Amino acid sequence: MDLAERYRSVQERISKAATNSGRTTDSINLIVVTKNHPAQMVIDLAALGQLEFGENRDQEASQKAAEVAKVFPSAHWHFVGQLQTNKVKSVLRYASTIHSIDRPSLVRELAKQLENQDAQVDGFIELNLTSDENRGGVSEANLKALTEEVLSVPRITLLGVMAVAGLGEDPESEFEKARQLSEVVRQLAPSATALSMGMSEDFEVAIAMGATHIRVGSAITGPREYSA
Numbered sequence: 676m677d678l679a680e681r682y683r684s685v686q687e688r689i690s691k692a693a694t695n696s697g698r699t700t701d702s703i704n705l706i707v708v709t710k711n712h713p714a715q716m717v718i719d720l721a722a723l724g725q726l727e728f729g730e731n732r733d734q735e736a737s738q739k740a741a742e743v744a745k746v747f748p749s750a751h752w753h754f755v756g757q758l759q760t761n762k763v764k765s766v767l768r769y770a771s772t773i774h775s776i777d778r779p780s781l782v783r784e785l786a787k788q789l790e791n792q793d794a795q796v797d798g799f800i801e802l803n804l805t806s807d808e809n810r811g812g813v814s815e816a817n818l819k820a821l822t823e824e825v826l827s828v829p830r831i832t833l834l835g836v837m838a839v840a841g842l843g844e845d846p847e848s849e850f851e852k853a854r855q856l857s858e859v860v861r862q863l864a865p866s867a868t869a870l871s872m873g874m875s876e877d878f879e880v881a882i883a884m885g886a887t888h889i890r891v892g893s894a895i896t897g898p899r900e901y902s903a
């Protein structure tokens with residue numbers, strides 16, 4: 676299959692999964708994660724009508740976003756990886772949405788740089804569904820406080836929560852956990868109903884569990900080539 680065929684095939688699978696859950700295809704936002712692939716692939720996907728893209732490393736993403744903007748200025752970038760505070764300034768220049776808000780220091784840096792750039796950003800609070808503190812995402816214990824911190828920054832529009840199913844875990848129970856934790860956020864921010872969950876291996880399960888934003892990479896882009 677070539678890129679266009681893989682893209683169409685994933686779109687069909689999304690439609691089917693939506694229909695099976697009594698949802699409309701429109702209620703699911705597909706973000707194509709293009710990390711480790713060249714700007715040209717993003718341009719090819721944009722030519723097929725795809726305008727939402729995800730990246731997880733600033734250095735790669737900032738260059739790619741600049742190249743793509745010359746051809747498709749309407750492309751939107753979602754930052755989905757762990758975000759170091761010293762990268763915030765750069766990321767905010769191209770990203771319209773941050774999926775990985777996971778600690779107060781990051782919220783404070785976002786607030787500062789958004790103020791400097793007189794800008795606004797959409798955000799998801801990333802949940803850590805594991806007991807491993809070193810993983811990205813906020814623990815359940817700190818979720819309420821972090822939500823309050825995000826809500827104190829009017830320049831961040833909180834859309835909802837983001838989660839990655841743990842390796843070797845059952846995605847259905849992982850996404851159920853995310854959905855439950857999302858209620859903690861919604862008690863403080865009733866409009867933050869979005870759920871960013873589901874990747875190539877599990878997006879159909881995620882859709883069945885209520886995902887509104889799915890982040891699909893390799894099922895569309897093909898395998899990533901990692902340089903060591």
Ligand SMILES: *Cc1c(COP(=O)(O)O)cnc(C)c1O
Pocket residue numbers: 708710731755756839874875876890891892893894
């Ligand atoms: C790479 C990545 C994805 C996409 O992964 P695939 O398995 O290739 O679909 C989604 N979310 C995050 C946070 C990622 O880093």
